[in-house]
Amino acid sequence: MVEIKNIVLIGAGLMGHNAAQICLMAGYNVTLVDISDEFVNAGAAKIDEGLKKLEAKGSLGEGISAASLMGNLKKTTDLASAVKDADFVIEAVVEKMDVKKQVFKTCDENAPPHCILATNTSTMSITEIGSVTNRQDKVIGMHFFNPPILMRLIEIIAGEKSSEESMNTGVELGEKLPCLKGKRFVPKVLKDRPGFIVNRMNAPVQIYLNWVFDQAAEKGIPWNQIDADAAGLMPMGPCELADYVGIDTMFHVGNYYTQTLSPDFKPGKVITKMVEENKLGRKSPQGFFDWSAGRPKIDKSVKAGLFNVESSMAIMLNEGCRLLEEGVVTGFKVIDEANMAGMNTPGPFGAGKKNFEKWSQLLEDLADKTGKDYLRPCELMKTGGFVDMRK
Numbered sequence: 001m002v003e004i005k006n007i008v009l010i011g012a013g014l015m016g017h018n019a020a021q022i023c024l025m026a027g028y029n030v031t032l033v034d035i036s037d038e039f040v041n042a043g044a045a046k047i048d049e050g051l052k053k054l055e056a057k058g059s060l061g062e063g064i065s066a067a068s069l070m071g072n073l074k075k076t077t078d079l080a081s082a083v084k085d086a087d088f089v090i091e092a093v094v095e096k097m098d099v100k101k102q103v104f105k106t107c108d109e110n111a112p113p114h115c116i117l118a119t120n121t122s123t124m125s126i127t128e129i130g131s132v133t134n135r136q137d138k139v140i141g142m143h144f145f146n147p148p149i150l151m152r153l154i155e156i157i158a159g160e161k162s163s164e165e166s167m168n169t170g171v172e173l174g175e176k177l178p179c180l181k182g183k184r185f186v187p188k189v190l191k192d193r194p195g196f197i198v199n200r201m202n203a204p205v206q207i208y209l210n211w212v213f214d215q216a217a218e219k220g221i222p223w224n225q226i227d228a229d230a231a232g233l234m235p236m237g238p239c240e241l242a243d244y245v246g247i248d249t250m251f252h253v254g255n256y257y258t259q260t261l262s263p264d265f266k267p268g269k270v271i272t273k274m275v276e277e278n279k280l281g282r283k284s285p286q287g288f289f290d291w292s293a294g295r296p297k298i299d300k301s302v303k304a305g306l307f308n309v310e311s312s313m314a315i316m317l318n319e320g321c322r323l324l325e326e327g328v329v330t331g332f333k334v335i336d337e338a339n340m341a342g343m344n345t346p347g348p349f350g351a352g353k354k355n356f357e358k359w360s361q362l363l364e365d366l367a368d369k370t371g372k373d374y375l376r377p378c379e380l381m382k383t384g385g386f387v388d389m390r391k
């Protein structure tokens with residue numbers, strides 16, 4: 001297996017600079033690349049700031065200073081020369097296929113033959129990105145969660161032609177990158193399918209949420225009553241959570257899965273109208289609630305009786321079973337652990353083992369009620385066949 005010393009991080013934005021920081025903290029030489037000096041310098045300044053904070057808390061380790069780690073960081077806008085002595089490349093540029101392909105082509109033409117090329121894409125096909133290279137066996141997905149330094153999960157995704165060795169190198173590197181919230185969890189994603197593990201399993205809950213939001217609007221139910229339905233069961237109710245994540249993000253994710261999985265993911269009327277009116281949630285700062293004075297205070301004294309947390313768990317169990325059916329992973333233990341490491345919430349299989357019969361019926365009823373067939377339980381869920389697929 002390749003010994004990694006030099007890592008090149010392409011894209012110095014939100015994800016790239018933070019991933020570069022943990023690579024430095026793990027002891028690697030890192031070259032940070034972006035399209036202008038302004039962007040590279042801004043990324044490097046954030047890394048410096050992050051390292052200095054950790055140094056002040058005494059968290060960098062014996063004899064290690066922010067300055068010494070910054071000494072291992074190079075900055076450049078010249079990608080071709082940056083990868084000349086790279087052992088491992090992590091691409092975190094904008095989520096555009098043509099940009100990623102161009103970046104991968106340049107890397108392939110200039111990096112040494114042993115160098116592995118990893119992409120942090122959250123929605124694109126690893127196989128397609130790798131198709132422009134002459135080293136498709138050395139192209140993998142390396143999907144960090146935001147922010148990489150705090151989220152324990154890194155998914156390592158196999159494209160159709162990725163070799164076992166490249167996958168193992170990705171896992172080994174991922175496990176070495178420090179996380180401030182505990183032990184890294186770095187599962188292999190065996191098939192290049194939309195959403196990989198965690199985003200995919202959580203995605204169809206949106207089909208249900210869109211229906212809940214549209215029903216509430218039709219019946220004149222106030223949003224705080226929908227969130228009251230989840231009080232005590234979720235840290236944030238569905239409306240507050242949607243505001244927090246961003247209504248536009250929810251809208252784009254819905255469109256993405258409409259194209260890749262099923263038309264049932266099409267964003268609902270409420271979400272679509274909010275995007276049109278630029279009510280994007282926390283950042284705008286209007287959404288379901290007003291965020292102009294910080295986190296909204298939501299009156300949860302009256303429940304709507306419309307949103308049911310158990311339905312969300314049933315939907316996640318169903319999607320987790322589909323991941324098993326499709327061979328994205330071989331066992332449910334990985335799915336549950338990934339959800340905890342990437343979302344800080346338990347996965348559905350623990351409770352699902354006891355409830356799959358009841359939850360299958362619940363999903364049949366929900367599909368009838370919403371007209372969304374994607375919500376119907378798959379064979380593996382209905383039969384409980386997943387129960388024996390732990391590993």
Ligand code: NAI
Nearest residue numbers: 011012013014015016034035092093094095120121122146
């Ligand atoms: P961002 O917009 O903060 O950063 C992207 C950076 O890439 C910018 O600094 C931009 O100047 C740079 N860039 C664009 N074209 C380039 C090129 N040809 N060469 C070098 N640099 C270039 O975006 P963010 O959020 O950091 O996302 C980056 C990638 O990470 C995307 O693929 C995204 O899907 C993925 N991702 C994002 C997550 C998030 O929560 N934001 C979570 C997981 C993955």
